[in-house]
Amino acid sequence: xxxxxxxxxxxxxxxxxxxxxxxxxxxxxxxxxxxxxxxxxxxxxxxxxxxxxxxxxxxxxxxxxxxxxxxxxxxxxxxxxxxxxxxxxxxxxxxxxxxxxxxxxxxxxxxxxxxxxxxxxxxxxxxxxxxxxxxxxxxxxxxxxxxxxxxxxxxxxxxxxxxxxxxxxxxxxxxxxxxxxxxxxxxxxxxxxxxxxxxxxxxxxxxxxxxxxxxxxxxxxxxxxxxxxxxxxxxxxxxxxxxxxxxxxxxxxxxxxxxxxxxxxxxxxxxxxxxxxxx
Amino acid sequence: xxxxxxxxxxxxxxxxxxxxxxxxxxxxxxxxxxxxxxxxxxxxxxxxxxxxxxxxxxxxxxxxxxxxxxxxxxxxxxxxxxxxxxxxxxxxxxxxxxxxxxxxxxxxxxxxxxxxxxxxxxxxxxxxxxxxxxxxxxxxxxxxxxxxxxxxxxxxxxxxxxxxxxxxxxxxxxxxxxxxxxxxxxxxxxxxxxxxxxxxxxxxxxxxxxxxxxxxxxxxxxxxxxxxxxxxxxxxxxxxxxxxxxxxxxxxxxxxxxxxxxxxxxxxxxxxxxxxxxxxxxxxxxxxxxxxxxxxxxxxxxxxxxxxxxxxxxxxxxx
Amino acid sequence: xxxxxxxxxxxxxxxxxxxxxxxxxxxxxxxxxxxxxxxxxxxxxxxxxxxxxxxxxxxxxxxxxxxxxxxxxxxxxxxxxxxxxxxxxxxxxxxxxxxxxxxxxxxxxxxxxxxxxxxxxxxxxxxxxxxxxxxxxxxxxxxxxxxxxxxxxxxxxxxxxxxxxxxxxxxxxxxxxxxxxxxxxxxxxxxxxxxxxxxxxxxxxxxxxxxxxxxxxxxxxxxxxxxxxxxxxxxxxxxxxxxxxxxxxxxxxxxxxxxxxxxxxxxxxxxxxxxxxxxxxxxxxxxxxxxxxxxxxxxxxxxxxx
Numbered sequence: 001x002x003x004x005x006x007x008x009x010x011x012x013x014x015x016x017x018x019x020x021x022x023x024x025x026x027x028x029x030x031x032x033x034x035x036x037x038x039x040x041x042x043x044x045x046x047x048x049x050x051x052x053x054x055x056x057x058x059x060x061x062x063x064x065x066x067x068x069x070x071x072x073x074x075x076x077x078x079x080x081x082x083x084x085x086x087x088x089x090x091x092x093x094x095x096x097x098x099x100x101x102x103x104x105x106x107x108x109x110x111x112x113x114x115x116x117x118x119x120x121x122x123x124x125x126x127x128x129x130x131x132x133x134x135x136x137x138x139x140x141x142x143x144x145x146x147x148x149x150x151x152x153x154x155x156x157x158x159x160x161x162x163x164x165x166x167x168x169x170x171x172x173x174x175x176x177x178x179x180x181x182x183x184x185x186x187x188x189x190x191x192x193x194x195x196x197x198x199x200x201x202x203x204x205x206x207x208x209x210x211x212x213x214x215x216x217x218x219x220x221x222x223x224x225x226x227x228x229x230x231x232x233x234x235x236x237x238x239x240x241x242x243x244x245x246x247x248x249x250x251x252x253x254x255x256x257x258x259x260x261x262x263x264x265x266x267x268x269x270x271x272x273x274x275x276x277x278x279x
Numbered sequence: 280x281x282x283x284x285x286x287x288x289x290x291x292x293x294x295x296x297x298x299x300x301x302x303x304x305x306x307x308x309x310x311x312x313x314x315x316x317x318x319x320x321x322x323x324x325x326x327x328x329x330x331x332x333x334x335x336x337x338x339x340x341x342x343x344x345x346x347x348x349x350x351x352x353x354x355x356x357x358x359x360x361x362x363x364x365x366x367x368x369x370x371x372x373x374x375x376x377x378x379x380x381x382x383x384x385x386x387x388x389x390x391x392x393x394x395x396x397x398x399x400x401x402x403x404x405x406x407x408x409x410x411x412x413x414x415x416x417x418x419x420x421x422x423x424x425x426x427x428x429x430x431x432x433x434x435x436x437x438x439x440x441x442x443x444x445x446x447x448x449x450x451x452x453x454x455x456x457x458x459x460x461x462x463x464x465x466x467x468x469x470x471x472x473x474x475x476x477x478x479x480x481x482x483x484x485x486x487x488x489x490x491x492x493x494x495x496x497x498x499x500x501x502x503x504x505x506x507x508x509x510x511x512x513x514x515x516x517x518x519x520x521x522x523x524x525x526x527x528x529x530x531x532x533x534x535x536x537x538x539x540x541x542x543x544x545x546x547x548x549x550x551x552x553x554x555x556x557x558x559x560x561x562x563x564x565x566x567x568x569x570x571x572x573x574x575x576x577x578x579x580x581x582x583x584x585x586x587x588x589x590x591x592x593x594x595x596x597x598x
Numbered sequence: 599x600x601x602x603x604x605x606x607x608x609x610x611x612x613x614x615x616x617x618x619x620x621x622x623x624x625x626x627x628x629x630x631x632x633x634x635x636x637x638x639x640x641x642x643x644x645x646x647x648x649x650x651x652x653x654x655x656x657x658x659x660x661x662x663x664x665x666x667x668x669x670x671x672x673x674x675x676x677x678x679x680x681x682x683x684x685x686x687x688x689x690x691x692x693x694x695x696x697x698x699x700x701x702x703x704x705x706x707x708x709x710x711x712x713x714x715x716x717x718x719x720x721x722x723x724x725x726x727x728x729x730x731x732x733x734x735x736x737x738x739x740x741x742x743x744x745x746x747x748x749x750x751x752x753x754x755x756x757x758x759x760x761x762x763x764x765x766x767x768x769x770x771x772x773x774x775x776x777x778x779x780x781x782x783x784x785x786x787x788x789x790x791x792x793x794x795x796x797x798x799x800x801x802x803x804x805x806x807x808x809x810x811x812x813x814x815x816x817x818x819x820x821x822x823x824x825x826x827x828x829x830x831x832x833x834x835x836x837x838x839x840x841x842x843x844x845x846x847x848x849x850x851x852x853x854x855x856x857x858x859x860x861x862x863x864x865x866x867x868x869x870x871x872x873x874x875x876x877x878x879x880x881x882x883x884x885x886x887x888x889x890x891x892x893x894x895x896x897x898x899x900x901x902x903x904x
């Protein structure tokens with residue numbers, strides 16, 4: 001039974017995710033260098049395998065001589081924090097909205113569907129821009145934008161699941177037997193959509209990371225002196241002719257993290273909820 | 280015209296080698312209709328597909344035997360030669376379900392014209408006239424005005440006429456009709472049967488009618504071949520097969536048809552299942568279900584010739 | 599058909615109305631909108647006049663109606679940075695953005711269709727396998743990073759193509775690839791699975807049985823069927839292009855709506871931000887509407903069903 005459970009686990013993807021998690025949780029103690037420390041002497045120092053590079057700054061240094069590896073490790077913290085809050089709130093709001101709309105139907109459902117349509121008529125980045133203009137850029141703005149964008153995705157899918165569940169006999173029996181609505185939600189509906197929620201949340205991780213990086217790159221997300229992968233790329237961009245490693249290394253960190261969470265999400269989906277495959 | 284000798288078609292599946300067609304021999308003369316009758320899974324459709332060499336990609340292959348059409352051996356032809364010179368031009372096929380046999384996003388004018396274009400029968404401005412002409416031959420009402428219409432605008436019977444038009448456009452020598460009426464209403468079945476009959480009278484093409492329905496076969500065919508588990512167990516004139524079936528399987532098949540005036544509720548189904556074609560039993564394949572099984576049936580039965588080209592493969596007839 | 603179109607049009611209008619409320623509410627989130635609509639050094643008299651004009655002393659819903667009233671006649675206020683009406687600025691920048699979005703979409707479709715078709719025809723073959731690896735990678739690379747890598751490789755290293763700017767045909771190449779990169783994977787998957795379905799259908803079997811050359815079967819008879827699901831999604835992808843344009847335009851110094859709005863955010867040029875965002879949303883809704891109409895052209899069943 002236990003052997004069955006772990007069959008085909010994408011170990012490599014899990015390893016990458018674990019590494020990101022350790023970097024994010026480990027704090028300063030893990031880092032080879034202080035990520036904010038300037039060392040103009042080693043500005044634009046290349047990675048170790050290129051002439052002029054050494055293991056001290058394994059992935060090279062940026063225009064101010066800051067160690068790129070340390071900054072990438074430190075930058076994982078922002079990705080993890082944003083992903084956590086964004087997924088918690090968008091999943092939570094979306095799940096509740098979807099459950100309520102799916103269960104009660106009628107005008108509640110109609111209102112929700114219209115809201116989803118409205119939400120989907122504004123591109124996420126445009127929403128981010130107007131929010132950043134109104135509230136100022138920052139981590140909370142990033143989280144807010146992602147929540148506003150993704151709740152509809154959860155709501156739509158959960159609504160469909162609930163509508164299918166509602167037709168089942170045991171839900172109907174519970175209603176006839178006079179079981180309270182709150183009890184039905186917590187005891188009968190929530191456990192049934194739990195797998196779906198987990199799968200959706202895992203699949204969202206990669207997209208959240210890409211989104212945070214994009215916003216920070218544009219200057220609408222994380223601000224200096226905080227460290228984020230997108231921000232690192234934005235800084236390195238003007239030195240693209242001097243130091244190619246400045247724009248490749250943080251990008252690779254983004255790509256590997258996304259790839260790992262997508263692979264893991266796909267595996268989890270096939271395990272727990274194969275009918276979501278068309279997403 | 281068509282002579283098939285000892286045709287063997289195998290499907291290489293993951294669970295083993297499936298002998299879908301295992302030593303089939305048959306002949307179709309010009310203007311003749313041969314009924315190929317059998318249960319589903321008996322290999323009759325696979326026999327039809329083998330003639331056109333349209334076997335499942337990757338897994339299906341003709342392993343042996345010969346297919347000669349007007350003296351030309353088809354088994355040695357390349358895929359390109361089959362497509363250019365045989366399919367649609369010399370041998371054409373009509374599929375089972377008219378509702379799905381037409382491409383939903385192309386006009387019927389385009390689809391009926393396609394074989395004519397591809398085989399160089401008609402091109403350019405002449406094409407339209409040729410298409411209308413073919414559609415008239417299958418008696419599609421107001422054909423000239425409907426070339427731009429799409430399949431969903433036609434009824435099931437009309438669609439089967441359109442499919443037939445696609446098949447006879449290049450006046451093929453042989454028409455393989457795979458259950459052409461199964462998916463249709465009874466009244467429309469009759470119309471399509473009449474249509475096939477008139478097509479044959481006009482063009483003199485040979486027809487192989489693949490069906491599980493002995494009634495349909497009887498109304499259209501002069502001769503019938505009965506297939507069981509990848510082999511032909513009995514062939515002969517319709518009359519002989521119906522009146523004096525020689526093979527126990529044919530007898531059982533005929534007994535299973537509910538007849539008008541028969542005692543109510545007496546539908547004799549054949550007990551048991553046909554054998555797996557992945558590892559078929561040696562000897563007679565019907566032996567396990569046969570009421571008159573003998574010890575000898577463990578060996579392959581010989582084909583025994585009866586009167587008037589009627590023959591069957593059964594030990595019972597040797598004695 | 600026209601009734602269907604009418605209903606979709608109404609739905610679209612409703613969405614745009616909703617979007618305008620959303621934009622209005624967000625722009626009031628920060629408190630005094632006057633502060634955002636005027637430069638920091640605006641004279642007090644101007645602030646007072648603006649306050650009166652916008653009716654900020656009245657209830658919020660009245661304020662919204664005033665906002666809509668102004669928006670309908672195209673009045674989003676003046677861009678203080680560019681010294682011209684915000685809407686006019688956006689409209690001037692719009693063609694460049696649409697050109698880029700169309701090129702990006704063209705790139706993605708031009709890659710996705712052949713790869714999807716060949717993956718389906720040769721299922722499990724090398725195109726299928728390589729395509730799958732690229733799809734996984736593509737989904738994990740943000741558009742702006744793809745843009746940077748393209749600049750690094752083709753502009754800095756190889757010096758084949760210009761790194762930024764707008765005007766000549768060669769300047770379209772890198773931005774279009776960067777923009778079209780992300781949706782390629784999803785589009786390939788759609789084409790592939792649709793082709794697999796179609797190639798297994800009775801009408802394709804009949805086509806084959808009648809000697810239609812394999813090339814025609816795949817690229818004509820099967821592909822038009824498989825195009826229907828892709829077309830239904832094109833509106834979504836075009837919309838994604840508009841979203842991606844904000845990032846890609848910024849990297850490639852493309853004089854479009856996206857870059858203008860991003861710059862306006864930093865310049866606190868709020869009228870431009872409002873006009874730009876609302877306009878993108880309208881474009882977004884229109885593109886979805888157009889696709890609903892256009893895919894009736896490909897699938898006659900849908901055409902008649904309306």
